[in-house]
Amino acid sequence: MPVKHKPQRSCVVCRLKTDKRDLIRLVIADGSLMIDESGKMNGRGAYLCQNKECWMKAAAHMQLSRALRRKLSDGDRDYLRQMTPS
Numbered sequence: 001m002p003v004k005h006k007p008q009r010s011c012v013v014c015r016l017k018t019d020k021r022d023l024i025r026l027v028i029a030d031g032s033l034m035i036d037e038s039g040k041m042n043g044r045g046a047y048l049c050q051n052k053e054c055w056m057k058a059a060a061h062m063q064l065s066r067a068l069r070r071k072l073s074d075g076d077r078d079y080l081r082q083m084t085p086s
């Protein structure tokens with residue numbers, strides 16, 4: 001039997017590789033950072049896992065910004081802090 005392939009993605013902060021559905025996709029839409037709940041939004045996306053620390057680090061460091069090839073604005077950072085899983 002062939003092994004069923006599940007799409008895998010990595011968290012941009014901790015590099016944890018896991019099933020795409022267990023990660024949260026972030027995209028830049030209309031110039032600001034948004035969570036892509038459908039996973040199908042256009043634009044350069046980056047994935048974060050559900051680990052709170054990764055969200056804090058994403059807001060504070062460069063990994064997410066680098067993955068999205070865009071400098072994060074203060075608004076984007078606030079958004080990340082707001083959306084941090086508890």
Ligand SMILES: [Zn+2]
Pocket residue numbers: 011012013014015016048049050051054
């Ligand atoms: Zn992570």
